Amino acid sequence: MAPVMQSSQPWVEKYRPKQVKDVAHQDEVVRVLTNTLETTSCPHMLFYGPPGTGKTTTALAIAHQLFGPELYKSRVLELNASDDRGINVVRTKIKDFAAVANALRRTMETYSKVTRFFFICNYISRIIEPLASRCAKFRFKPLSEEIMTSRILYICNEEGLNLDAEALSTLSSISQGDLRRAITYLQSAARLFGSSISSKDLISVSGVIPQEFVEALFAACKSGNFDLANKEVNNVIAEGYPVSQMFSQLFDVIVEADDLSDEQKARICRKLGEADKCLVDGADEYLQLLDVSGNTMRALCNMSEEFSY
Amino acid sequence: MLWVDKYRPKTLDQVLVHQDVAQNLKKLVTEQDCPHLLFYGPSGSGKKTLIMALLRQIFGSSAEKVKVENKTWKVDAGSRTIDLELTTLSSTNHVELNPSDAGFQDRYIVQEIIKEMAKNRPIDTKGKKGFKVLVLNEVDKLSREAQHSLRRTMEKYSAYCRLILCCNSSSKVSEAIRSRCLNVRINAPTEEQIVKVLEFIAKKERLQIPSGFAARIAEKSSRSLRRAILSFETCRVQQYPFTSNQIIPPMDWEEYIFEIASDIMKEQSPKRLYQVRHKLYELLVNCIPPEIILKRLLFELLKKLDAELKHEVCHWAAYYEHRMRLGQKAIFHLEAFVAKFMSIYKAFLIAAFG
Ligand SMILES: Nc1ncnc2c1ncn2[C@@H]1O[C@H](COP(=O)(O)OP(=O)(O)OP(=O)(O)O)[C@@H](O)[C@H]1O
Ligand SMILES: Nc1ncnc2c1ncn2[C@@H]1O[C@H](COP(=O)(O)OP(=O)(O)OP(=O)(O)O)[C@@H](O)[C@H]1O
Ligand SMILES: [Mg+2]
Ligand SMILES: [Mg+2]
Numbered sequence: 001m002a003p004v005m006q007s008s009q010p011w012v013e014k015y016r017p018k019q020v021k022d023v024a025h026q027d028e029v030v031r032v033l034t035n036t037l038e039t040t041s042c043p044h045m046l047f048y049g050p051p052g053t054g055k056t057t058t059a060l061a062i063a064h065q066l067f068g069p070e071l072y073k074s075r076v077l078e079l080n081a082s083d084d085r086g087i088n089v090v091r092t093k094i095k096d097f098a099a100v101a102n103a104l105r106r107t108m109e110t111y112s113k114v115t116r117f118f119f120i121c122n123y124i125s126r127i128i129e130p131l132a133s134r135c136a137k138f139r140f141k142p143l144s145e146e147i148m149t150s151r152i153l154y155i156c157n158e159e160g161l162n163l164d165a166e167a168l169s170t171l172s173s174i175s176q177g178d179l180r181r182a183i184t185y186l187q188s189a190a191r192l193f194g195s196s197i198s199s200k201d202l203i204s205v206s207g208v209i210p211q212e213f214v215e216a217l218f219a220a221c222k223s224g225n226f227d228l229a230n231k232e233v234n235n236v237i238a239e240g241y242p243v244s245q246m247f248s249q250l251f252d253v254i255v256e257a258d259d260l261s262d263e264q265k266a267r268i269c270r271k272l273g274e275a276d277k278c279l280v281d282g283a284d285e286y287l288q289l290l291d292v293s294g295n296t297m298r299a300l301c302n303m304s305e306e307f308s309y
Numbered sequence: 310m311l312w313v314d315k316y317r318p319k320t321l322d323q324v325l326v327h328q329d330v331a332q333n334l335k336k337l338v339t340e341q342d343c344p345h346l347l348f349y350g351p352s353g354s355g356k357k358t359l360i361m362a363l364l365r366q367i368f369g370s371s372a373e374k375v376k377v378e379n380k381t382w383k384v385d386a387g388s389r390t391i392d393l394e395l396t397t398l399s400s401t402n403h404v405e406l407n408p409s410d411a412g413f414q415d416r417y418i419v420q421e422i423i424k425e426m427a428k429n430r431p432i433d434t435k436g437k438k439g440f441k442v443l444v445l446n447e448v449d450k451l452s453r454e455a456q457h458s459l460r461r462t463m464e465k466y467s468a469y470c471r472l473i474l475c476c477n478s479s480s481k482v483s484e485a486i487r488s489r490c491l492n493v494r495i496n497a498p499t500e501e502q503i504v505k506v507l508e509f510i511a512k513k514e515r516l517q518i519p520s521g522f523a524a525r526i527a528e529k530s531s532r533s534l535r536r537a538i539l540s541f542e543t544c545r546v547q548q549y550p551f552t553s554n555q556i557i558p559p560m561d562w563e564e565y566i567f568e569i570a571s572d573i574m575k576e577q578s579p580k581r582l583y584q585v586r587h588k589l590y591e592l593l594v595n596c597i598p599p600e601i602i603l604k605r606l607l608f609e610l611l612k613k614l615d616a617e618l619k620h621e622v623c624h625w626a627a628y629y630e631h632r633m634r635l636g637q638k639a640i641f642h643l644e645a646f647v648a649k650f651m652s653i654y655k656a657f658l659i660a661a662f663g
Contacts, residue, residue: 240350244480291627
């Protein structure tokens with residue numbers, strides 16, 4: 001018989017807080033929610049904020065705390081609005097669910113509430129106003145380095161890992177406020193490099209582009225030699241580095257450069273923004289990076305912004 | 310069997326390039342709590358090879374006993390039920406598919422299949438439940454909706470079903486999905502590494518290669534290992550024993566684009582544009598992806614242009630490729646690029662030579 005793999009959860013799931021009070025950093029959210037849970041007058045809620053900041057974790061924890069493990073299954077319905085099957089399904093499912101809840105109410109006098117909605121999204125601006133205005137809104141912020149560090153230290157302790165101060169600060173900074181990413185990097189580094197993990201190990205699992213690639217492209221743009229820049233662009237693509245990542249690292253180099261005028265910086269950054277949007281639309285990575293490099297070269301070498309033909 | 314398939318390494322210990330990644334993958338799966346994986350890197354760099362070897366590492370040789378099926382799913386799309394047909398490749402422990410083949414219905418497919426896999430979990434003799442692996446190819450071509458709908462599913466079923474995602478361009482995979490995976494970058498092998506693989510194949514096939522010949526093939530491969538192995542085999546068919554200056558034949562479509570580039574450098578007129586349109590159509594009906602056509606055309610043009618024109622032409626190539634993404638008909642945008650090029654180049658010629 002084929003060997004069967006025993007399953008256990010990746011660390012991100014293993015270390016998902018079960019209680020609202022254990023959700024790190026989102027103090028304001030946690031305070032209001034704990035309050036709500038104590039008084040049990042729970043409004044509809046809308047959670048928004050970037051990935052890996054605790055939205056789903058909090059919603060699940062509230063539901064668990066409200067109902068406990070036994071009732072949870074019958075009283076919580078999880079829907080994925082973007083796999084909607086049209087609004088119809090959402091509607092009928094919720095109706096059925098409300099009916100169940102109604103039936104429950106008759107038998108269990110203590111539960112007087114019918115249905116509460118928790119909405120979760122990344123971008124508040126994409127939620128229609130009538131929906132947003134019916135909810136208590138909670139913003140989940142990217143986690144600060146301190147908070148990340150304390151959660152990571154907790155996990156290191158549980159798993160018997162050893163991170164020095166430099167490694168810890170690297171891990172927080174490369175994860176950019178996304179705790180899920182930090183935990184995944186940590187687990188991968190632990191598997192690859194054993195229990196003593198250095199800053200370099202973390203960078204190598206994170207997919208951050210080594211600074212020399214960014215510098216090489218920047219230098220090629222400075223040189224004014226188009227073919228050289230094209231060669232560097234080809235190299236970045238062949239190495240498989242994500243161009244969106246290249247844009248953000250290039251952006252850091254430009255902003256910090258002290259030998260550039262504000263106008264030069266503005267010209268370069270405007271183009272970076274436009275090209276980033278094109279990537280989101282699905283445009284080709286090579287062509288966008290090449291266009292950005294050409295534009296950067298023209299700005300650095302004080303060539304005209306307008307094309308001549 | 311083609312050499313690309315015949316000499317595809319079967320295990321993580323046999324790979325000739327990406328040995329470091331292979332050893333790392335081996336360590337990653339020693340425990341059963343491995344996170345979801347996202348493999349990304351250029352075409353022909355060896356992603357698929359590593360994924361197959363990894364499956365073998367996890368499940369043993371049973372991962373190689375695959376069957377190809379044309380499966381139909383009945384999915385409930387709100388008011389109606391739709392039938393979706395898709396080809397899958399599966400063994401007892403894993404399923405592989407190209408969800409983007411389902412077009413804009415792609416989101417239903419990934420949902421359905423993950424739920425189905427979660428239902429049929431393998432059980433071992435001690436009654437312990439295991440996990441299955443779902444390999445999704447070309448995730449960069451998945452619609453936004455499908456990517457969104459994967460998010461919670463990936464978390465919810467993570468104990469039953471591990472995902473291995475594979476794509477060329479990770480910028481096109483949403484941040485939320487990338488955050489849920491360990492990202493594994495597979496870079497294109499260097500020319501030296503490609504030469505090493507070609508020499509290995511030559512040895513197995515008992516072929517003599519003159520010095521410098523393998524290096525020339527590698528140089529023409531744009532660092533794609535698949536491409537290099539394919540053209541090595543073509544050379545073998547065309548002429549053996551090899552000679553060191555033997556021609557390495559370009560692909561037909563590249564030859565064709567080379568002609569288009571010459572055509573539009575020579576004459577800029579509506580008549581020429583019309584002729585070129587036929588050639589572009591010809592390429593499209595032969596399934597050459599439009600962005601590949603555009604990039605290759607740019608590549609040919611750049612070889613011939615003055616430095617000051619290069620900036621401008623690259624800019625418009627990027628511009629029209631982006632428009633092509635947003636639009637429906639690739640031919641319009643390819644043609645628009647050609648027309649734009651003609652007008653720029655003509656203006657340049659007039660300014661230079663009157
Ligand atoms: N504030 C937090 N406190 C503790 N752990 C957290 C926190 N935020 C994230 N995590 C960790 O990251 C994992 C993912 O978090 P969660 O699912 O809540 O993210 P999310 O905000 O819903 O992201 P997305 O927008 O991608 O769905 C959790 O399983 C947990 O391990
Ligand atoms: N590590 C390796 N060692 C030796 N040969 C390899 C290795 N990886 C790939 N190859 C060879 O290169 C060929 C192409 O690799 P593969 O199919 O894995 O590329 P890919 O990254 O999946 O490409 P695409 O993105 O175009 O699907 C294989 O058929 C195999 O012959
Ligand atoms: Mg979430
Ligand atoms: Mg492949």
